[in-house]
Amino acid sequence: MLLAGYFSLAVxxxxxxxxxxxEIGTKPVEVEFDAPxxxxxxxxxxxxxxxxxxxxxxxxxxxPRTTLQVRxxxxxxxxxxxxxxxxxxxxxxxRKVQGANCDDxxxxxxxxxxxxxxxxxxLFAPATTPALVSPATAxxxxxxxxxxxxxxPATSATETDDTMRERRPVLPLEFSxxxxxxxxxxxSFSPGVTLGARKTLAGEGAVRPTLGVAIxxxxxxxxxxxxxxxxxxxxLAGTVCPLRWxxxxxxxxxxxxxxxxxxxxxxxxxxxxxxxxxxxxxAGGAVRTSAFIGRGLSLELEAGVxxxxxxxRFFATVPSNVVAETPTVSPLVGIGLTYGx
Numbered sequence: 001m002l003l004a005g006y007f008s009l010a011v012x013x014x015x016x017x018x019x020x021x022x023e024i025g026t027k028p029v030e031v032e033f034d035a036p037x038x039x040x041x042x043x044x045x046x047x048x049x050x051x052x053x054x055x056x057x058x059x060x061x062x063x064p065r066t067t068l069q070v071r072x073x074x075x076x077x078x079x080x081x082x083x084x085x086x087x088x089x090x091x092x093x094x095r096k097v098q099g100a101n102c103d104d105x106x107x108x109x110x111x112x113x114x115x116x117x118x119x120x121x122x123l124f125a126p127a128t129t130p131a132l133v134s135p136a137t138a139x140x141x142x143x144x145x146x147x148x149x150x151x152x153p154a155t156s157a158t159e160t161d162d163t164m165r166e167r168r169p170v171l172p173l174e175f176s177x178x179x180x181x182x183x184x185x186x187x188s189f190s191p192g193v194t195l196g197a198r199k200t201l202a203g204e205g206a207v208r209p210t211l212g213v214a215i216x217x218x219x220x221x222x223x224x225x226x227x228x229x230x231x232x233x234x235x236l237a238g239t240v241c242p243l244r245w246x247x248x249x250x251x252x253x254x255x256x257x258x259x260x261x262x263x264x265x266x267x268x269x270x271x272x273x274x275x276x277x278x279x280x281x282x283a284g285g286a287v288r289t290s291a292f293i294g295r296g297l298s299l300e301l302e303a304g305v306x307x308x309x310x311x312x313r314f315f316a317t318v319p320s321n322v323v324a325e326t327p328t329v330s331p332l333v334g335i336g337l338t339y340g341x
Contacts, residue, residue, distance in 0.1 A: 025055070026054070026055050026056060026057040027055055027056050027057070027066060027117055027118075028056075028057055028058070028059035028060065028063055028064070028065040028066070029046075029049075029056050029057070029058065029059060029065060029066050029067070029068055029117070030058070030059045030065050030066075030067045030068065031045055031046050031049075031067075031068045031070065032067060032068065032069045032070065033045055033070045033071075034070070034071045034072070035070075035071070035072035035102060036072060036073065036074055036102075038102070039072050039079075039102035039106075040102060040103065040106050042070075044106060045068075045070055045106055045109070045110055046058070048106060048107060048110040049068075049110045049113055049114055051122075052110065052111065052114040052118075052121045052122045053114045053117065053118040053120070053121040053122070055117065055118040055121075056114075056117055056118070066085060066086070066087045066117065067085070067086040067087075068083065068084075068085055068113055069083070069084040069085075069086065070082070070083055070084075070106075070109055071084075072102055072105060072106075076202035077202050077203075077204065078098050078099065078100065078202065079098070079099050079100070079101055079102050079104070079105045080096060080097075080098050080105075081096065081097050081098070081099070081105035081106070081108065081109050082094065082095070082096050083095045083096075083097075083109045083112055083113060085113065085116060093116075095109070095112050097109060097112070100204075111123065171200065171296060171340025171341060172199065172200050172340075172341070173197070173198070173199055173200075173340065173341045174197065174198045174200070174298075174338045174339065174340040174341070175196070175197050175198075175338065175339050175340075176194070176195070176196050176197070176198065176214070176300070176336045176337065176338040176339075177193070177194070177195050177196075177336060177337060178193070178194060178300075178334055178335050178336025178337060179191060179192070179193055179334065179335060179336075180192050180193060180194050180216065180218065180332070180333070180334035181218075181332070181333050181334065182218055182306075182330050182331065182332045182333075183327050183330040183331060184218065184219075184220055184231045184232075184233055184263065184326065184327075184330070185220060185226075185228075185229060185231055185265075185324045185325065185326060185327070186324070186325055186326065186327040186328075188220045188226060188231075189220065189223075190218040190219055190220040190222075190231070190233070191218060191219075191222045191223065192216060192217050192218025192219065192233070193216075193217055193218075194214045194215065194216045194217075194237065194334060194336070195214060195215050196212055196213060196214025196215065196237070197212065197213060197214075198210050198211065198212035198213075198239075198338075199211050199212070206243050206244060206245055207242070207243060208243070208244050209240065209241065209242050210239075210240075210241040210244065210253060210255075211238075211239070211240060211241075212237075212238065212239040212240075212241070212255075213236065213237070213238050213239075214236070214237045214238075214239075215235075215236060215237075216233070216234075216235050216236070216237045216259065216261070217232070217233070217234050217235075218232065218233050219231065219232035219233070220232075225268070226268055227268060228267075228268055228323045228324050229265050229266065229267055229268055229314055229323065229324040230265070230266045230268060231263060231264065231265045231266075231324075232263075232264050233261055233262070233263050233264075233280055234261050234262055234264075235259050235260055235261015235262065235280060236259070236260055236261060237257060237258070237259045238257065238258050238259075239255045239256065239257045239286075240255065240256050240257075241253040241254065241255040241256075241288065242254075249291050249292040250289065250290070250291055250292075251289070251290050251292070251298075252287065252288070252289050253287070253288045253289075253290075254285065254286075254287055254288075255285065255286050255287070255288055255302075255304075256283075256284075256285050257283070257284055257285065257286055257304065257306060257332075258281075258282070258283045259280070259281070259282045259283075259306060260279075260280065260281050260282075261279075261280050262277050262278070262279065262280065263277070263278045263279070263280040263312065263326075264276070264277050265277075265278070265312075265314055265324070267314070267316060267323075276314070278310070278312050279310060280308065280310065280312075281308070281309045281310050282306040282307060282308045282309060282330065283306060283307060283309060284304055284305050284306030284307055284330075284332070285304050285305070285306075286302050286303060286304025286305075286332060287302070287303060287304060288300055288301075288302045289301050289302075290338065296339050296340040296341065297337065297338070297339055297340075298337070298338045298340070299335070299336075299337060299338075300335070300336050300337075300338055301333075301334075301335050302332070302333070302334045302335075302336070303331075303332065303333045303334075304331075304332050305329050305330065305331055305332060306329075306330050306332055307328065307329050307330070308326045308327065308328075308330060310326075311325070311326060312325060312326045313325040313326075
């Protein structure tokens with residue numbers, strides 16, 4: 001997560017105003033800061049920025065400058081920070097980050113601004129970085145300018161503690177697609193595909209529930225023709241993942257899952273072929289491991305088991321001649337690509 005997070009910030013810096021300024025020497029900046037009570041102020045932001053690069057200074061008089069408009073708000077127990085950079089030519093660029101507290105967000109926004117103004121800025125704040133001052137001792141904060149509707153959408157990310165170790169962003173809404181494999185009949189493998197969406201709810205620490213729903217389709221005749229019966233399943237899967245642990249770019253979530261749909265089965269190697277449709281209902285659990293790539297994209301692996309709650313047996317000629325049946329426990333594995341907003 002550390003490399004992916006800093007890579008995304010570096011990309012933002014290249015696109016941001018002032019990153020390609022050919023001027024030699026320091027760059028004049030002005031900080032406008034708006035934050036809730038209890039958060040640090042403009043002085044703390046500038047001090048942190050200055051600790052990362054010596055190529056910035058406070059603007060003086062009416063000289064051309066880059067204005068850093070910082071705005072912090074509290075949303076569902078989190079702090080959302082917005083950095084709007086306006087250069088002397090009037091070109092705006094906006095970035096957003098989300099963190100557990102004001103200090104984390106100020107650190108993250110100062111890093112973003114530092115990289116935008118000086119691509120060689122320090123990624124890690126020096127140990128002698130001045131402590132964040134309280135609003136009582138901070139310079140008066142000026143109201144932030146709300147971004148215009150035409151501004152480029154900001155990138156949301158969750159920033160880190162005062163060591164600036166970045167974690168995978170907590171993206172409230174994610175969409176996923178990928179192949180999946182399971183067992184619909186005992187002794188046979190059934191590959192398929194899923195297409196889903198997930199919503200991450202607000203929380204603290206590891207308690208950050210995720211609710212998901214997906215359309216799933218699988219069948220057992222994709223790679224080989226089944227000898228006894230051909231089955232396919234079209235259904236709807238729901239997942240609840242109450243916890244999540246993030247380390248660097250990796251996130252692990254234990255999840256409970258339920259799948260319901262229609263199981264369609266057709267006989268093979270019989271004189272008269274018939275097709276039957278039956279309700280499928282199964283429940284189980286899985287562990288989801290995902291690796292953040294950047295720009296809202298992640299690769300993930302999900303593995304677990306589920307148990308069909310409705311036992312199905314298929315017979316030929318007479319009921320005692322059972323030729324196929326649903327398994328007692330069905331393994332489940334899938335890989336996918338997710339995109340978060």
